[in-house]
Amino acid sequence: VNLRNQLQDAIDNEALTVFYQPVIDSRTGQARSVEALVRWKHPEQGLVSPVDFIPLAEETGQIVALGKWVLGQACRDMVRLHAAGFRDCSMAVNVSPVQIRKADFVDVVKQALQASGLAPASLELEVVESAVLYDTDLVIRTLHELRDLGVRIAIDDFGTGFSSLSYIKLMPANKIKIDRSFIKDVIQNRSDAAITQGVISMAHHLSLEVVAEGVETEAHAAFLRRNHCDLLQGFAFARPMPYADLINYMNEHG
Numbered sequence: 001v002n003l004r005n006q007l008q009d010a011i012d013n014e015a016l017t018v019f020y021q022p023v024i025d026s027r028t029g030q031a032r033s034v035e036a037l038v039r040w041k042h043p044e045q046g047l048v049s050p051v052d053f054i055p056l057a058e059e060t061g062q063i064v065a066l067g068k069w070v071l072g073q074a075c076r077d078m079v080r081l082h083a084a085g086f087r088d089c090s091m092a093v094n095v096s097p098v099q100i101r102k103a104d105f106v107d108v109v110k111q112a113l114q115a116s117g118l119a120p121a122s123l124e125l126e127v128v129e130s131a132v133l134y135d136t137d138l139v140i141r142t143l144h145e146l147r148d149l150g151v152r153i154a155i156d157d158f159g160t161g162f163s164s165l166s167y168i169k170l171m172p173a174n175k176i177k178i179d180r181s182f183i184k185d186v187i188q189n190r191s192d193a194a195i196t197q198g199v200i201s202m203a204h205h206l207s208l209e210v211v212a213e214g215v216e217t218e219a220h221a222a223f224l225r226r227n228h229c230d231l232l233q234g235f236a237f238a239r240p241m242p243y244a245d246l247i248n249y250m251n252e253h254g
């Protein structure tokens with residue numbers, strides 16, 4: 001069997017699982033949200049990373065069913081987390097440019113919210129800049145409909161897409177996530193430091209919150225705090241983890 005069929009099998013039989021990575025308030029140290037990151041429970045290979053199957057799923061269109069499943073699971077898990085007492089935590093879900101172009105995407109989101117009972121304001125959708133590169137009007141309109149529902153929008157992997165700053169103006173976003181490639185060498189590399197400081201400043205002038213991804217060391221975190229980055233995500237705080245571990249993490253850091 002080829003990979004496409006195996007993946008279809010995994011989608012049909014729910015051989016997927018969602019891990020959650022906390023996003024930390026840089027001032028209080030508390031987890032403010034978690035990002036849902038899908039894994040494939042492969043019978044021979046164990047947990048397969050999304051980088052090894054999301055591109056295929058986007059090519060074949062399987063990302064639509066897969067993304068819908070992740071969204072449903074993530075909403076249900078966040079309702080459980082709220083019921084466990086962590087009511088201020090919100091759920092961030094990655095949305096592929098392929099998904100967001102589907103005519104029924106807003107209905108899929110509404111359905112996931114209604115079925116789970118999650119409040120729209122507790123859901124954040126992460127969209128890469130390049131999602132607005134094609135079918136710009138359609139995607140921008142969809143983002144506005146989502147915002148009107150009360151859902152929040154984050155621009156993911158900021159700075160890496162083939163995009164233009166004019167799109168930032170068009171996208172009705174609440175938040176910018178600085179890609180981890182800028183954070184990795186931010187202490188040694190003057191360009192990375194300048195870009196990171198510039199993006200934080202730009203985001204704040206646009207009234208957007210900023211998250212730094214790939215925060216791996218206390219030095220990264222200190223630099224980012226000093227430069228008023230609102231939120232921090234990375235191995236320095238927590239790796240993506242199963243829901244059962246998240247409850248324990250929140251008991252300590254929620």
Ligand code: G
Binds near residue numbers: 070
């Ligand atoms: O979890 P990991 O760090 O390996 O994630 C790798 C990449 O896969 C990230 O770029 C992330 O945005 C993407 N990814 C993870 N889960 C999902 C998902 O549910 N949908 C989409 N479209 N991308 C995802």
Ligand code: G
Binds near residue numbers: 156214234240
């Ligand atoms: O949506 P995005 O592509 O940003 O997904 C986050 C990805 O980054 C996931 O694959 C996650 O496992 C990974 N990741 C999260 N924190 C870190 C980190 O501190 N360092 C590195 N190298 N990768 C990270």
Ligand code: MN
Binds near residue numbers: 094156157
């Ligand atoms: Mn993301």
Ligand code: NA
Binds near residue numbers: 157177213
């Ligand atoms: Na990202």
